[in-house]
Amino acid sequence: MAEQYDVLVIGSGPGGYVGAIRAAQLGFKTGIIEKRKTLGGTCLNVGCIPSKALLDSSEEYHKVLHKTDIHGIGVGKVTLDLNKLMERKNTIVKEVTDGVDYLMKKNKITRYEGFGKLLGGGQVEVALADGKKEVLSAKHIVLATGSVPIDIPGLPVDGKTIITSDHAIDLRSVPKKLVVIGAGVIGLELGSVWGRLGAEVTVVELLPGLLPTVDRSFGSLLQRSLESQGFNFLFEHKVLGATASKSGAKVKIAAPDGKESELDADIVLVAVGRKPFIDGIGLEAAGVQLTERKRIKVDAHFQTSAAGIYAIGDVIDGPMLAHKAEEEGVALAELLAGQSGHVNYAAVPSIIYTWPEMAWVGKGEEELKSAGVEYKVGKSLFKPNARAKAMNEAEGQVKILADKKTDKVLGAFVFGPRASDMIAELAVAVEFGASSEDIARSFHAHPTLSEVVKEAAMAVDKWAIHA
Numbered sequence: 001m002a003e004q005y006d007v008l009v010i011g012s013g014p015g016g017y018v019g020a021i022r023a024a025q026l027g028f029k030t031g032i033i034e035k036r037k038t039l040g041g042t043c044l045n046v047g048c049i050p051s052k053a054l055l056d057s058s059e060e061y062h063k064v065l066h067k068t069d070i071h072g073i074g075v076g077k078v079t080l081d082l083n084k085l086m087e088r089k090n091t092i093v094k095e096v097t098d099g100v101d102y103l104m105k106k107n108k109i110t111r112y113e114g115f116g117k118l119l120g121g122g123q124v125e126v127a128l129a130d131g132k133k134e135v136l137s138a139k140h141i142v143l144a145t146g147s148v149p150i151d152i153p154g155l156p157v158d159g160k161t162i163i164t165s166d167h168a169i170d171l172r173s174v175p176k177k178l179v180v181i182g183a184g185v186i187g188l189e190l191g192s193v194w195g196r197l198g199a200e201v202t203v204v205e206l207l208p209g210l211l212p213t214v215d216r217s218f219g220s221l222l223q224r225s226l227e228s229q230g231f232n233f234l235f236e237h238k239v240l241g242a243t244a245s246k247s248g249a250k251v252k253i254a255a256p257d258g259k260e261s262e263l264d265a266d267i268v269l270v271a272v273g274r275k276p277f278i279d280g281i282g283l284e285a286a287g288v289q290l291t292e293r294k295r296i297k298v299d300a301h302f303q304t305s306a307a308g309i310y311a312i313g314d315v316i317d318g319p320m321l322a323h324k325a326e327e328e329g330v331a332l333a334e335l336l337a338g339q340s341g342h343v344n345y346a347a348v349p350s351i352i353y354t355w356p357e358m359a360w361v362g363k364g365e366e367e368l369k370s371a372g373v374e375y376k377v378g379k380s381l382f383k384p385n386a387r388a389k390a391m392n393e394a395e396g397q398v399k400i401l402a403d404k405k406t407d408k409v410l411g412a413f414v415f416g417p418r419a420s421d422m423i424a425e426l427a428v429a430v431e432f433g434a435s436s437e438d439i440a441r442s443f444h445a446h447p448t449l450s451e452v453v454k455e456a457a458m459a460v461d462k463w464a465i466h467a
Contacts, residue, residue, distance in 0.1 A: 003110075005031045007336065008124060008138035010116035010281065013041020014322040015313030016144030017100050019329025024107040026337040031136060032109055033116035033126055038097040039104065041146050043322045049096050050169040051189055053089040055353050058196040062355075070392055080197060086170065112136070118282030122308055125282075140308055140336055143288075143296060144329065145281060147274040147314035152181065154241030155270050161244035162268045165190060174198045175266035179251050181239055183210035185352050187271035188226065192354045194267075195230055202232045202263060204239055204253055211352075215364030218399070218413045222358050225395065225415075242268050276315040291317065301341075302332045324348050347431040349423045356396045359423035362411030362430045365401065374404035378436060378460030380467065382416045385455075386447040393417035398456040400426070400436055407435035407460070418449055425453060436460040 006028035009020045016032060017039055024030045038045055064078050104111050114128040124141060126134045149164040151157065159167050168190045174197045180187040183205035195201040203210075210233070211219040223233065240252040240260065251263040276295050283290070289297045289305040296311040298304055304311055310332055313325030324343075331341030349361040368375050382388040382396045396416025402409050412426035429439055439457035444450045458464040 002123065002135045002137040003031070005029050005110075005136060005138040007031075007140045007142065007333070008136055009033065009142040009144055010124065011041060011144035011146055011313075012036075012039040012100070012111075013144060013146045013313060013325065014043050015146075015325030015329040016041065016142070017103070017329075018326040019142055019144065019312060019333050020109050021103055021107050022330045022333035023336065024109050026333055026339075028140075028333070028336070030107075030109045031112065031138070032104065033112045033114060033124070033136075035113075035115045037113060037129070038094075039100040039111070040097045041144075042148075043146075044096050044100065045093060046166045046169060048322055050089050050093050051165070051186075051193070052353060053092045054085070054169060054193045055189060055355075057085045057088060058193045059355055062196040067392060080174070082172065082174065082197075086172070089169070115280070117280065118286035118288070118309065120282075120286045120306075138308075140310065142329075142332065143281070143304070143309065143311040143315055144313050144325070145277045145315055146325075147320055148277045149270065150273045150275050152239065152270055152272060155181065155239065155268070156242075156244075157270060158244055161249045161266075162242055162270065164270055168194075168267075168269050168271075171267065176200060177202070177248070177265045178267050178269060179204065179249075179263050179265040180269045180271055181251075182270070182272035183207070183233065183235075184271060184273060185211075185350075186273075187269065188222075189353050190269060190271065191231065192226075192229075199267075200232075201230065202234065202265075204234045204237050204251070204263070206236065206238055208236050210235075214350075214358075214360060215399070215411070215413050216366055218358060218360065218364075218415055221396070221415045222352065222354065225356060226354065244268075274314065274320055278315060293317070301335050302328065318345060319348060319350065321348065321350065344431055347427050349427045351420045351423065353420060356393070356416045357419035358413075358415045359419040360411070360413040361423055361427045362409065363401065364411055364413070368401060368410060373410065375410060376402045376404050376407075376436070376460050378402070378456045378458065378464070380452045380455035380459055380464060382449070382452055384466050385449065385452050387449050387451070388417065390447070391417060398422075398452045400439070400453075400456045400460055402436040402460050407437055409434055409436055409439070412453075412456075414453070416449070416452070422450055422453060425450065 007023040007030045009016045009032045012034035114126040178199040180203045191201045236256040238254045242251045248266045287306040302310045312328035314320040334341035351359040378400045383394040399413045401411040409429045436457045444454040
């Protein structure tokens, strides 16, 4: 007889494992299915965590090469041990994934290592790692299978010369020439890793600029910063194809006027985005419908078109972000328990872990203008900030957009050191409908980088002190 669960989660990424833990906390008998040997999904195994480990290591290397002299610190010959750098990354990944495994045991969640497939009627077949198959039953089935890199016709990924982000976190030598296809978050972050370690980075992008959905002025700030770090951008260029050989690859591109040319590369990184991983999981058999964008269709409570089957994270609409998936996992578990689970999609922060970092929440100026919303703007630079000066990190600024009549914060953007940490305050402001004056009149310890946020909030009504 099939093992019975109250909640059965397919996929153990941030949405799946967090949702499973919350369900177990709420008293549900919970199981989780993961095809990898380790838990954590793409984010913990080949995405967020390893890439951030590499970003931090490469930034330390870059600092030693270029930023110690001003502090009066002299260094001898600087060497790079890439194998050791990768070992550190792998250790971090193992510690984090082991931590998730511990949380499963702590919360008495049964784990199945195998591929989960919907059978309909509240049943899931698991093709186990040992080759056997097992059928499980559940009152509530949660699809949290995440996403995979998008393929481009004419760019045959071989995992060696033409690669995706999955491979870019495990290169064993620094490419002399790295061509990145796509000027999105993944391409810019991994381009930064290898650029700092010595690669010549060229980014090919079909659109006229990077990050078209972000406030235009901040996209320009990031572009200029990366160019100063050695990035070469080819905007409005179409990739026609690429061929790999033992000596590298040739990437055929077309300029806006149609003129064709070739780029030589040691490595080609295909980073044009991600798509939901839904192949082979039995959606059709279970009666689960998709949207026009080929994501799983859900209602406001994450219910799919099939009774008792729910979906969260990258497989449904919304930004493909780990923290968005986590909040959906928590909200769904609470809804299943009869509570008021809630996700405010207007308050989801986004981050690019380049250096300086860029983070934002809410709407940008172009969005507000197109919607006919009248707004006020407050800006503050990092340059006069005492803490930024002490860190020798004076590049960047904070911008806050507030409703012209009510002063409610509508959007906020941070480009500068530790923007990934600073955005949390602004996300809370958007979540609770705070005004720019609320931020401006709140204590911000001195000297800290967060004072730049306070000054930007003060600047909304033109009373910034250090402007």
